[in-house]
Amino acid sequence: QKEVEQDPGPLSVPEGAIVSLNCTYSNSAFQYFMWYRQYSRKGPELLMYTYSSGNKEDGRFTAQVDKSSKYISLFIRDSQPSDSATYLCAAERRALTFGSGTRLQVQP
């Protein structure tokens, strides 16, 4: 079993939709949780990071961590075609452990 599990998708939504991306993890030692966005043939780009349980909001993006259920979520409001990318969740103990990524396609 991988330490961080993520549904690979692909996930296709219409422009303006609310997108929910989710991951689960198994290691209770993870303390920091991050979401990266990766466009095709580019390196991952840090979107958001959170420490422990709770919500963190940044513009159209909200990251949520529930440590009791070991669940990580990223919500994207008013999704745009430019949001089309692969989204990777990650959890940190020393180095980052990544999920496999969810490919998101926002249709205009």
Next chain:
Amino acid sequence: GAGVSQSPSNKVTEKGKDVELRCDPISGHTALYWYRQSLGQGLEFLIYFQGNSAPDKSGLPSDRFSAERTGGSVSTLTIQRTQQEDSAVYLCASSAPGTTEAFFGQGTRLTVV
């Protein structure tokens, strides 16, 4: 530099040859990570350097893989006797002291033919 710089951006090599991949982290960043990303897959941890501490090599897939970091800055990942299954994008990241936010380079796309 402004960001993490990796070179070369693309590398095609013959099976059995050795390759060296270079990473130049963001100035002042003490932590440096190497990851591997196979086609359509997530990032697989390879090795982690933190300051002057002994590196965490727990992710290296075989003894054909090694990495060093000279002077606490530039790092080189070496793959000896390359195999076709080594074909992947090799990504380097760095983070500043006391932070967990890792910033990635654009990667080196390695193709073993």
